[in-house]
Amino acid sequence: MRDAVILGIGYTRIGELWDRCLKDLAAEAALKAMGEASVDEVDSLYVGSMCAQRLQGQGNLGVLVADQLATPTARTVSLEAACASGGKTFQEAVKAVQYGAVETALAVGAEKLSDALPIDVNAAMTIGEDQDYASYVGLTHIGLQALIARLYMQKFEVTEEQLATFPVNAHRNSVNNPYAQFHNVIEADDVAKSTLLADPLRVLHCAGSADGAAAVVVGSMDAARRMKRKPIRVLACEEGRDTLSITERDNLLTSNATVEAANNAFNEARVSRREINLLEVHDCSASMGLMTLEDLGFVEKGKAPSFAVEGGIALEGKLPTNTMGGLKGRGHPSGATGIYQIVDLVLQLRGEAGKNQIANAARGLACNIGGVGALSIVTVLERM
Amino acid sequence: MRDAVILGIGYTRIGELWDRCLKDLAAEAALKAMGEASVDEVDSLYVGSMCAQRLQGQGNLGVLVADQLATPTARTVSLEAACASGGKTFQEAVKAVQYGAVETALAVGAEKLSDALPIDVNAAMTIGEDQDYASYVGLTHIGLQALIARLYMQKFEVTEEQLATFPVNAHRNSVNNPYAQFHNVIEADDVAKSTLLADPLRVLHCAGSADGAAAVVVGSMDAARRMKRKPIRVLACEEGRDTLSITERDNLLTSNATVEAANNAFNEARVSRREINLLEVHDCSASMGLMTLEDLGFVEKGKAPSFAVEGGIALEGKLPTNTMGGLKGRGHPSGATGIYQIVDLVLQLRGEAGKNQIANAARGLACNIGGVGALSIVTVLERM
Numbered sequence: 112m113r114d115a116v117i118l119g120i121g122y123t124r125i126g127e128l129w130d131r132c133l134k135d136l137a138a139e140a141a142l143k144a145m146g147e148a149s150v151d152e153v154d155s156l157y158v159g160s161m162c163a164q165r166l167q168g169q170g171n172l173g174v175l176v177a178d179q180l181a182t183p184t185a186r187t188v189s190l191e192a193a194c195a196s197g198g199k200t201f202q203e204a205v206k207a208v209q210y211g212a213v214e215t216a217l218a219v220g221a222e223k224l225s226d227a228l229p230i231d232v233n234a235a236m237t238i239g240e241d242q243d244y245a246s247y248v249g250l251t252h253i254g255l256q257a258l259i260a261r262l263y264m265q266k267f268e269v270t271e272e273q274l275a276t277f278p279v280n281a282h283r284n285s286v287n288n289p290y291a292q293f294h295n296v297i298e299a300d301d302v303a304k305s306t307l308l309a310d311p312l313r314v315l316h317c318a319g320s321a322d323g324a325a326a327v328v329v330g331s332m333d334a335a336r337r338m339k340r341k342p343i344r345v346l347a348c349e350e351g352r353d354t355l356s357i358t359e360r361d362n363l364l365t366s367n368a369t370v371e372a373a374n375n376a377f378n379e380a381r382v383s384r385r386e387i388n389l390l391e392v393h394d395c396s397a398s399m400g401l402m403t404l405e406d407l408g409f410v411e412k413g414k415a416p417s418f419a420v421e422g423g424i425a426l427e428g429k430l431p432t433n434t435m436g437g438l439k440g441r442g443h444p445s446g447a448t449g450i451y452q453i454v455d456l457v458l459q460l461r462g463e464a465g466k467n468q469i470a471n472a473a474r475g476l477a478c479n480i481g482g483v484g485a486l487s488i489v490t491v492l493e494r495m
Numbered sequence: 496m497r498d499a500v501i502l503g504i505g506y507t508r509i510g511e512l513w514d515r516c517l518k519d520l521a522a523e524a525a526l527k528a529m530g531e532a533s534v535d536e537v538d539s540l541y542v543g544s545m546c547a548q549r550l551q552g553q554g555n556l557g558v559l560v561a562d563q564l565a566t567p568t569a570r571t572v573s574l575e576a577a578c579a580s581g582g583k584t585f586q587e588a589v590k591a592v593q594y595g596a597v598e599t600a601l602a603v604g605a606e607k608l609s610d611a612l613p614i615d616v617n618a619a620m621t622i623g624e625d626q627d628y629a630s631y632v633g634l635t636h637i638g639l640q641a642l643i644a645r646l647y648m649q650k651f652e653v654t655e656e657q658l659a660t661f662p663v664n665a666h667r668n669s670v671n672n673p674y675a676q677f678h679n680v681i682e683a684d685d686v687a688k689s690t691l692l693a694d695p696l697r698v699l700h701c702a703g704s705a706d707g708a709a710a711v712v713v714g715s716m717d718a719a720r721r722m723k724r725k726p727i728r729v730l731a732c733e734e735g736r737d738t739l740s741i742t743e744r745d746n747l748l749t750s751n752a753t754v755e756a757a758n759n760a761f762n763e764a765r766v767s768r769r770e771i772n773l774l775e776v777h778d779c780s781a782s783m784g785l786m787t788l789e790d791l792g793f794v795e796k797g798k799a800p801s802f803a804v805e806g807g808i809a810l811e812g813k814l815p816t817n818t819m820g821g822l823k824g825r826g827h828p829s830g831a832t833g834i835y836q837i838v839d840l841v842l843q844l845r846g847e848a849g850k851n852q853i854a855n856a857a858r859g860l861a862c863n864i865g866g867v868g869a870l871s872i873v874t875v876l877e878r879m
Contacts, residue, residue, distance in 0.1 A: 132627070164548040164575070168630055170622030171577040174739045174870045178625070186734050187870070188587065189575050191548070193555040203572065210594040238554030241562070243516070246552055350570050355558045486558050486571070 115208035116335050116342035117492070118215070118328040119148030120454045125292045125323035125442030127225040133160070133167050136324035137221035138179040140447075144217065145182065148328035149338060152183040154213035159190045159200030159220045161446035162235035166227040176219055184217070193239025194395060195481030196220060197325070197449025198348075198488030204329040205348045205490075214334045220447035221324035232320050236445065239482040244356040253317060253396070255483045257309035259363050260398035264311060266364060266413070269401075273416035275299035277400035278315050278439045280424050285436025287466040292321045292442030302397075316397040318443035325450035327457075343457050346380035346474070346491040355485045366484030369406035373478070376489040377408075382474060384408055387491070389459055389469055390424075390432045391452035391477035394439050403478055404432070407489070431469045434459060449479035449488060460494040499592035500719050500726035501876070502599070502712040503532030504838045509676045509707035509826030511609040517544070517551050520708035521605035522563040524831075528601065529566065532712035533722060536567040538597035543574045543584030543604045545830035546619040550611040560603060568601070577623025578779060579865030580604060581709070581833025582732075582872030588713040589732045589874075598718045604831035605708035616704050620829065623866040628740040637701060637780070639867045641693035643747050644782035648695060650748060650797070653785075657800035659683035661784035662699050662823045664808050669820025671850040676705045676826030686781075700781040702827035709834035711841075727841050730764035730858070730875040739869045750868030753790035757862070760873040761792075766858060768792055771875070773843055773853055774808075774816040775836035775861035778823050787862055788816070791873070815853045818843060833863035833872060844878040 121143025123136050131139070137158065145153070158172040169175065173187025192199035197220035204216035224232050237245055237252045245255065263269060279299055285291035297315060305315040335342040351371030354360055360367075377384065390409070394400030401415040409430055410418045418424070424432035435441050435455040438448055456475035458464045464472075477490045505527025507520050515523070521542065529537070542556040553559065557571025576583035581604035588600035608616050621629055621636045629639065647653060663683055669675035681699060689699040719726040735755030738744055744751075761768065774793070778784030785799040793814055794802045802808070808816035819825050819839040822832060840859035842848045848856075861874045 134625075161554065164622055165552075167626060168549075168618060168622055169626050170545065170575050171624070171739065171866050171870065173576060174736055174866060175625060177736060178739045178743075186586075187576075187736065188583065191554050191573050191575060192557060192571075199572065202570075206591075206596055207594075210591075210596040212590055212594040212596075234552060238548055238552055240555070241518075241559060242551060242553050352558055352561060352571065355555065355562045359562075482555050482558060486555065 112209045113211065114332050115205045115329050115345045116332060117345065117457055118330045118335055118338055118342055119144040120327050120457050121147065122290060122325040122451060122454050123323050124290045125321045125444055128322040133163055133169060133221055133223045134175055134179040136322060137176045137219050140324040140326040141180055141217060141219045144326035144328045150215055150328060153215045153217040155186045155207055155216045156184045157188045157190060157200045157203045157216060157218045159196035159446050160222055161191060161193055161196045162222060162224060165235040166231060167223060192486055193481035194445050195449055195479045195486045195488050196446035198479030201327060201450055201453055202348045202488055205345050208329050208331055215328060215330040217326060217328050218450060219324065219326040220450035222444035222446040223322045224320040224444060225322050241355040244358055253312060254309045255357060256396045256399060257312045260396060261311050263364055263398050263402060267416065269416045271303050272299045273420045274397050275302035276419035277394045277397040278302055281394060281433055281437045281440035284426065284434055284467055285440025288435045288441055291436045291440055292319065293440050312396055318395045318438035321442040321444045323442060323444035323447050325447050325454050327450055327453050341495055343460050344493045344495050346382060346493050347376040348490040349375035349379055351375060351487045353485050355482055357483055364402065366406050366487060368484055368487035369403055369478060372487040372489040373407045376491050380491040387474050387476045388472050389434055389475045390430055391455055392432050392437065393478055393480040394433060394437045395443060407478055426467060426469055434464060434467050434469060452477035452479055453490065456492050460492060496593045497595065498716050499589045499713050499729045500716060501729065501841055502714045502719055502722055502726055503528040504711050504841050505531065506674060506709040506835060506838050507707050508674045509705045509828055512706040513609065517547055517553060517605055517607045518559055518563040520706060521560045521603050524708040524710040525564055525601060525603045528710035528712045534599055534712060537599045537601040539570045539591055539600045540568045541572045541574060541584045541587045541600060541602045543580035543830050544606055545575060545577055545580045546606060546608060549619040550615060551607060576870055577865035578829050579833055579863045579870045579872050580830035582863030585711060585834055585837055586732045586872055589729050592713050592715055599712060599714040601710060601712050602834060603708065603710040604834035606828035606830040607706045608704040608828060609706050625739040628742055637696060638693045639741060640780045640783060641696045644780060645695050647748055647782050647786060651800065653800045655687050656683045657804045658781050659686035660803035661778045661781040662686055665778060665817055665821045665824035668810065668818055668851055669824025672819045672825055675820045675824055676703065677824050696780055702779045702822035705826040705828045707826060707828035707831050709831050709838050711834055711837050725879055727844050728877045728879050730766060730877050731760040732874040733759035733763055735759060735871045737869050739866055741867055748786065750790050750871060752868055752871035753787055753862060756871040756873040757791045760875050764875040771858050771860045772856050773818055773859045774814060775839055776816050776821065777862055777864040778817060778821045779827060791862055810851060810853055818848060818851050818853060836861035836863055837874060840876050844876060
């Protein structure tokens, strides 16, 4: 198996982008990434989206985006893996390069959540669950997360202040991120006073809805030789799974998907957790963010709330996390999120993260989750 | 690149299967295929569906099916490519084996169209078009096909009798297919008298809606050594594309996707068209079936109507086509169709096609199409 490297990244601003449709967003991100990579064509195109079918009535995205780009490509693949659609799309591109199927692959994640009724967005965001145990019994994606969050808070005596650390950190970081959805600082008090969505989760605990697209060109080291800019090496991009329905799990407070994906990724990457300088964690809810820190193996189970509230995840902390704002601050255009996580890591590893740049960023890890901890994609990147 | 072979096939009956949900169907087909292949686990699982998101509100199908199977697998991928979802899913499994990423891959296509309002099924079947030029202007998938069918009939003076050949042949073959949706013989007169859907296409020109799932285990030659049954070799499985919107095409009567996919596949397979003994052609409409025969390069452009009406596509004809009933007779559970095509070829190549067995079936070709000729996957299989 050979090395895969990142040759270029591209992305749109995240927010309510009323003037552009899904394929415009995908094309903007893709063409920027191809421009950075100095390629006019790619061997394979991978397109990920979570909600395009339900909200835009649009499928066949591989052909749609290939058409819009007018870029020659031998193969197109459209993927969906709920909120891990972006991570899965990136993974397919990486594997295709690693196994020698292609020299260059373009991974695009695109989502448009603004232009739909909130109730339809809510339904679309729940497709990642086993419907027999979710929608059919009246549970939503956030409802399921809330059940777990309540148990987590009770078991580990998590305070409201501790729970708020993830969104507070996210907004602090996204203030300086030009492409982020939110540019306002929030405090724990604001979080505690925000509207209750599903007890104990409030609006400010949870990532919002947004439009956006992000793209990455992945290639072989041979393809990288043509580049001026230094490529970023993909040390690992691995999957883990838990049961789709949370009713089947022995332990609701651990996502076996994330534990497994992290272990697989560290085995593959041949680096230790101590060698990771920054994290992108899937904070679709504050509790998911905290539990993911633990499941990834960076903090002992139950200790993430105190670790986070004591500054461990801050830019200047021991383990800078979601340095560009994460899902909560940067924004969560669901099917694009996994690619934005890669983009954010690449900016840090290249030293291009602006005011949020952390010192000595040599290696970063991203964890993208689909369903309530059912599917996890863990990626480890390294600057060269 | 190494050889990929088919180790096992599995499938459900096609029809209105009210007693089983999508994941039951997928599991039934997958477990049968794994049973035939004598494998208890697979390295990767690929799941294709066209309409599950819109009609069942169900995404994250890779995890859903992995859960249902309780089969260890390192990776899961959910794909969608409109009516070519099955073909694309099979292709991903084949490429993963060919490039050495896995030893065994399971490709599953599943669809459930019965349990939804017809108007919702119609919308779901149109997701494969560029919505800006389809649904948003009031066009459906069948409406688009009808525009092309009318032009085709005018340009080549196609008679009603000629147009009816595909469905008449399909039903004649599906009568003897135990897993087919339709078991009634129809004649050209029945087709001409059936309800008009979109002029000139009538109900009996078009594949119906159905539920069903089909699965194939693909593996390396090493993996095949454990098998008792002779594997079937995949000589090629290649993609071609045309513009998604038909308004962008120079010539509405040729699908560049199918022309390109066929050329790519024949280059890869290193066999000539004369060495192909039977075809599986994507006859979602009678006109699409005829034009596909031409675009694949087996019949000159405009000559398929006379070729077909003179018996060329019959079981005893020069080029037996859709020998188990095709989309029209066997049934068209959209996202599963591409896998059923592979299943039907495998049965013939193994000599297990029962009353419809053709003599000397050594090599077969399947063409699976997504959108109105926008994406085409051409597969060539060979008995060993």
